[in-house]
Amino acid sequence: MILIKCPYCGERDQSEFANGGEAHVIRPKNPESLSDKDWGEYVFYRNNPKGIFYERWVHSHGCKKWFNAIRNTSTDQILKVYKVSEKRPDLSEFKNTLKSPSGEPPVGSGNFSVKK
């Protein structure tokens, strides 16, 4: 069970929330001036990194409000939640949280070798 802390309601079960994808995607100022390819990339293309990622979440079975979260996609650990109106936190404060629960390094996780 994963608990997510809604910035409005407090800690609740993950089943009350829905993921809204990448956060901080900026809509183009003049979409009519974009090519079909550029518009398609804005609408459909998103980053999908392994590691720390800014995401949008909605408390769909609670207050129904949107908020942002910083989540480590390789461990599902939510490092921080913040309201949409708040400034985007700098990721440097989370650089020491990149280890997996078993202590594997963030790069090459799954290929961790042990010295003999």
Ligand SMILES: [Zn+2]
């Ligand atoms: Zn809520």
